[in-house]
Amino acid sequence: MLGAAVLTVASATPAQAAVALTCPATVPVYAIDGDGRLKWYGHRDAGGGSWSWASGSGAQIGHGWHGFKRVFSGGNGVIYAVDGSGYLKWYRHTGASTGANTWASGSGKVIGHGWGGFVDVVADGTGVIYALDADGNLRWYRHLSPTTGGTGWASGSGTVIRTGWKAITKLIPGRDGVIFGINTKGLVRWYKHLNPSGGGSTFGTGTGLVTGEEWDRYRTPSGAGAGVFYAVDSGGRLWWERHADPQAGAPVWYERRQIGSGWGSFTSVFADVASCAPASSTGYATGSGGRTLYYVNGRVAAVLTPGARTAVLYGTTVRKFSESTTTATVSTRAWVRLLPGPWSTSASWASSWLSANVGSTSEDILEIASQYITGAPDRYKNGLRYAGDAHYGPVGEEGRIEGSDFNDYLGIPWKYGDRVDEPEPDQKDSLDCSGFVRMVYGYRSGYPMEIGTPTGTALPRRAVQMHASAPGVMVVDGGTAKPTSYAALQPGDLLFWDASTDDGTAIDHVGIYLGVDSNGKHRFVSSRKTVDGPTLGDVGGHSLLDNGTLYDRSWRAAKRL
Numbered sequence: 001m002l003g004a005a006v007l008t009v010a011s012a013t014p015a016q017a018a019v020a021l022t023c024p025a026t027v028p029v030y031a032i033d034g035d036g037r038l039k040w041y042g043h044r045d046a047g048g049g050s051w052s053w054a055s056g057s058g059a060q061i062g063h064g065w066h067g068f069k070r071v072f073s074g075g076n077g078v079i080y081a082v083d084g085s086g087y088l089k090w091y092r093h094t095g096a097s098t099g100a101n102t103w104a105s106g107s108g109k110v111i112g113h114g115w116g117g118f119v120d121v122v123a124d125g126t127g128v129i130y131a132l133d134a135d136g137n138l139r140w141y142r143h144l145s146p147t148t149g150g151t152g153w154a155s156g157s158g159t160v161i162r163t164g165w166k167a168i169t170k171l172i173p174g175r176d177g178v179i180f181g182i183n184t185k186g187l188v189r190w191y192k193h194l195n196p197s198g199g200g201s202t203f204g205t206g207t208g209l210v211t212g213e214e215w216d217r218y219r220t221p222s223g224a225g226a227g228v229f230y231a232v233d234s235g236g237r238l239w240w241e242r243h244a245d246p247q248a249g250a251p252v253w254y255e256r257r258q259i260g261s262g263w264g265s266f267t268s269v270f271a272d273v274a275s276c277a278p279a280s281s282t283g284y285a286t287g288s289g290g291r292t293l294y295y296v297n298g299r300v301a302a303v304l305t306p307g308a309r310t311a312v313l314y315g316t317t318v319r320k321f322s323e324s325t326t327t328a329t330v331s332t333r334a335w336v337r338l339l340p341g342p343w344s345t346s347a348s349w350a351s352s353w354l355s356a357n358v359g360s361t362s363e364d365i366l367e368i369a370s371q372y373i374t375g376a377p378d379r380y381k382n383g384l385r386y387a388g389d390a391h392y393g394p395v396g397e398e399g400r401i402e403g404s405d406f407n408d409y410l411g412i413p414w415k416y417g418d419r420v421d422e423p424e425p426d427q428k429d430s431l432d433c434s435g436f437v438r439m440v441y442g443y444r445s446g447y448p449m450e451i452g453t454p455t456g457t458a459l460p461r462r463a464v465q466m467h468a469s470a471p472g473v474m475v476v477d478g479g480t481a482k483p484t485s486y487a488a489l490q491p492g493d494l495l496f497w498d499a500s501t502d503d504g505t506a507i508d509h510v511g512i513y514l515g516v517d518s519n520g521k522h523r524f525v526s527s528r529k530t531v532d533g534p535t536l537g538d539v540g541g542h543s544l545l546d547n548g549t550l551y552d553r554s555w556r557a558a559k560r561l
Contacts, residue, residue, distance in 0.1 A: 020244075020285065020295050021226040023047050023276040026054045028096045029230055030079070031266040036066030040099040041260075046228050046276055049240035049257035056099040066267070069116060073222070075125025075274025077104075078146050086116025090149040096272060106149045124173040125225065125274025128196045136166030140199045154199070161193065161201045172223040173273055174246045177204075180223070186216030187520050190249030206318055206333055210516040211243065211251045214487055220269045226276035236264025244287050245300035247278050250314040250333065251490075252300050255288045284345055289475065289488055292345060294354060301358045303490065304343040308473045308560040309447070310365075310492050311337050313358060321366065321514060323373050325537025328517040336365035336492035338445050338561075342471075365492050368444045369512050369525050372431060372534040386410060386444075390533040391430040400529040404430035405461065406439035416451055433510050434463045436527035436534050437494065440512065441561060459561070463510035467496045467557060476558035480505045486522050486545060489558055491515050495524050495545070499554040507556060511543075522546050 026042035033039065040061045042054030065071065068089075070082040077096035081089045090111045092104035115121065121131045127146040131139045140161045142154035168189070170182040177193035190211040192204030215221065218239070221231035227246030231239050238260030244252040263269060280298040287293040287303065294302040303312045313335045322329040337357055340349045371379060371387040378388035390409060392400040407414040408427035414420070431439055438459055442449040448458035454469035475488045480498070490513070497509040511526025514536060522545040527533055530540025542549045 020279050020281040020298050021047055021276050022279050026097055027224050027275040028272040030270050032065045032268040033266055036064050038062035038065045042099055046224055049242060049259060051259045059099045061101040070121055071268050072122055073270050073273040074123040074146050075272060080123060082115045086114050088112035088115045109149055111149060111151045120171045122171045122173045123273060124196060130171055130179060132165055132171055136164055138162035138165055156199045159199055161199060172221060175225050175277060178246055182215045185520055186214050188212030188215050205316060206249045209249055209331060211249050212253060222270040223273055224271040224275040225273055226278045228276045230271045232263045232269055237261050238263045244293055248299045250300045252293060252303055253288045296358060302354060305473055305560050306344060307342050309339045309342055310560045311339050312490050313337060321370055321536060323535060323537040324375050325535055325539040328519050330514045330517045330523050332491060332515050334491045338447060365440060365445060369440045374535055374537060392527055392529050392533045393430045393432055394426040400532055402432040404432045405435040406443045421451060431527050431534060433527045434461060434466060437510055447561060464507045466510055467507040470559060470561060472559050472561040474557060474559050478556050482553060482555050489513050493558045493560050496557045497551060497554040498556050499550060
């Protein structure tokens with residue numbers, strides 16, 4: 001059991017880190033209309049996403065650009081364009097900071113050929129170009145003279161550095177080898193190329209993990225560096241998006257903001273890719289949904305929700321959760337832990353708790369939950385079997401019977417004030433759905449529990465009671481219908497279903513959200529009759545929120561304890 005405090009926090013309330021990147025006063029955003037006119041816009045708040053544009057925005061700075069098959073930024077005013085014959089042309093807009101219609105000598109020269117067959121091509125602002133071919137191969141190039149437009153290329157240019165990307169349709173570069181890939185389902189995957197200047201096929205920890213979703217609502221998204229993105233939706237609205245952890249890939253974002261309208265007529269929109277750079281801030285910032293982001297040296301170390309005790313910390317290693325009942329796995333850098341109380345930046349324990357837990361690889365909520373699934377080995381302490389493959393409940397005339405709480409599994413009495421709940425002998429080694437949650441969060445992790453009439457101060461016995469009365473924050477609420485978005489979910493959230501047909505619209509099932517699996521689906525773990533106990537697998541019902549089966553159709557809500 002490892003506990004590592006890798007961070008020392010000096011003050012009880014660390015400084016705000018909302019500027020965990022640096023951007024110029026004006027970020028160039030280029031747009032090409034249907035008549036081939038190239039227009040310049042200057043966004044004046046790339047770090048914060050306010051609707052603020054520089055004087056002169058909308059100025060025409062070129063014409064005849066409709067003949068290009070693809071146009072993308074090379075950073076610092078450099079623009080690359082691929083024409084209908086596959087020729088790669090170089091331009092440099094010397095008026096990038098002001099919108100002046102001035103161009104470097106030699107703009108428009110051909111610097112390469114054979115570029116017409118790629119699915120997407122992007123540059124990172126240093127001359128490095130990544131190109132995705134139709135076979136799903138990612139190729140690396142380095143233009144040796146991006147500022148002057150020379151025709152020289154680095155040795156090894158064109159080398160395949162990654163394969164298996166056929167599902168990806170759009171690339172967005174970051175800084176220092178970071179690449180965001182958007183697939184056909186709208187999922188954003190994060191990649192870290194470890195040697196962008198020299199090529200090579202080595203990628204960093206966390207490469208390929210899903211870091212965002214619902215990007216199929218956008219067309220022509222582009223990046224300004226350091227996780228800042230600009231994208232146009234189907235209604236012609238221009239949106240600012242900001243990924244909170246571009247250097248390490250945690251699936252955390254700032255609240256997106258609309259910063260323009262009437263952009264639907266443009267055929268291409270792209271920002272100057274080298275505009276923003278990551279900073280090394282340590283402290284707090286506010287992310288999407290009002291969550292507190294805790295940065296350490298410019299990377300998101302913890303995500304904390306005001307009013308909730310469930311915290312997600314992001315480490316430097318990737319864990320993989322699997323089970324024999326499915327071929328899918330869930331890989332994650334997240335560690336889910338319980339705070340001493342509901343989160344607030346002003347809590348007296350905030351600084352010391354973060355200091356003790358950031359970087360820790362000790363047992364967490366997700367690991368504990370996995371200790372009861374199909375095939376989990378037995379674990380004992382002082383002769384007590386406290387973990388291992390659990391049943392759902394004893395067998396009755398119509399199958400497995402619910403009613404098995406955590407203390408029934410353990411075979412021990414449990415005291416609630418003056419009341420003692422004795423274990424049921426026939427429920428030994430069994431956990432029903434809410435009993436499983438109480439085992440993981442309550443008995444094993446220390447969250448207070450209660451039985452009887454809920455008081456709203458502890459984790460009650462039944463799923464319907466947890467949904468209505470357990471302390472915490474309801475982060476997704478579909479009412480009596482399935483929710484329309486998964487974006488607010490984070491690992492460790494309690495999920496609730498109306499899965500039974502014999503109790504009206506009442507909540508009757510509860511589980512724990514794990515994350516996006518290896519097939520790009522939202523996977524959970526819960527205890528079910530059909531498979532006789534806790535499972536993250538697909539026997540006796542798929543453990544998925546998005547595959548059209550029972551637990552997709554009957555999902556109703558998510559709560560963060």
